[in-house]
Amino acid sequence: MIRVNNRDDVEWREGMTVSDILEQFRYTYPHLVVKVDGTVVQEAAYDTYAIPDGADVRVIHLIAGG
Structure with a gap:
């Protein structure tokens, strides 16, 4: 099990990458x-x-800077 943003638990699987997490949570x-x-x-x-x-x-x- 992995934790994402200190709120969502995700079932871990062999070979899981950062891209997999970004796709699963639809971070665009x-x-x-x-x-x-x-x-x-x-x-x-x-x-x-x-x-x-x-x-x-x-x-x-x-999202912003300055």
Whole structure:
């Protein structure tokens, strides 16, 4: 089981990646920061970064700055 944004529990499966989580939750914002167990995952690694069982995943939408 993994936890997403400290509120949703998701059944873990072998080979699960950051991209899988983004698709499952339909995160479509163009600017996201994803952290897995406190480590920032670069966008280029979303398709290959394996999420371990028991992970804490945080997805943060960047919508404005300044």
